[in-house]
Amino acid sequence: MESWLTGTLVGLGVGSLVIFAIALGRSSRDRVVFMSTGDVFQVIRRWAEQRGHHDISESLDTLTVHLSRPLFSAPVVISVTRRDDTEYLLEAWAIFGxxxxxxxxxxxxxxxxxxxxxxxxxxxxxxxxxxxxxxxLAESGRSRVRR
Structure with missing residues (x-):
């Protein structure tokens, strides 16, 4: 068989498996609840900017950082929500697909x-x-939330 045809068939097979895995899987995110009396959002903004992560968005009670990534890699997102004056919820996940x-x-x-x-x-x-x-994450008693 021609090498280009073999490569094409292998590529289609792998691509089909990836699509199948995405379609059948359930979404999940790591979640960590923590307490802090400091300005958590300011600490996170400074942390992200110092590490070159400039894709930061903020709403009333949520700060989201899209981590910088190399080409052809799944993006990783960190979202922190202020639940009250001292309680925060951090969610982290990779977007696959x-x-x-x-x-x-x-x-x-x-x-x-x-x-x-x-x-x-x-x-x-x-x-x-x-x-x-x-x-x-491994020590925080975090929960994995499925959707």
């Missing part, structure tokens, strides 16, 4: 889907949690 199908994956989800961006994202979230004086 393509143009038509997307799925949120918790950074601590086991398995091969978007493994490298999830591992890199988890290290960055752990760095942010350390900056906020909180335990790492």
């Amino acid at each position: 393509g143009i038509l199908l997307k799925r949120d994956l918790a950074l601590t989800t086991p398995g091969p889907l978007a493994r490298l961006p999830r591992e890199v994202g988890a290290k960055k979230v752990d760095d942010l949690l350390r900056t906020l004086g909180q335990p790492r």
Whole structure:
């Protein structure tokens, strides 16, 4: 068989498996609830800017940071919501998928889907949690929320 035909068939097969995995999977996010009396949003903005993450958006009670990423890699998002004066909810996830199908994956989800961006994202979230004086994702008693 011609090499271009073999490559095309293998590519279509792998692409089909990825689409199948996205379509059948459920979305999930890592969630950490923590307490702080400081200006958490200011600390997060400073942390993100010092590390080159400039895609930051803020609404009334939520600050969202889209972590900088290399080309062809799943984007990682950190969202922090102020629940009251001292309680905050941090959510972190990688967005896996393509143009038509997307799925949120918790950074601590086991398995091969978007493994490298999830591992890199988890290290960055752990760095942010350390900056906020909180335990790492694996130590925080975090919950994985499925949708």
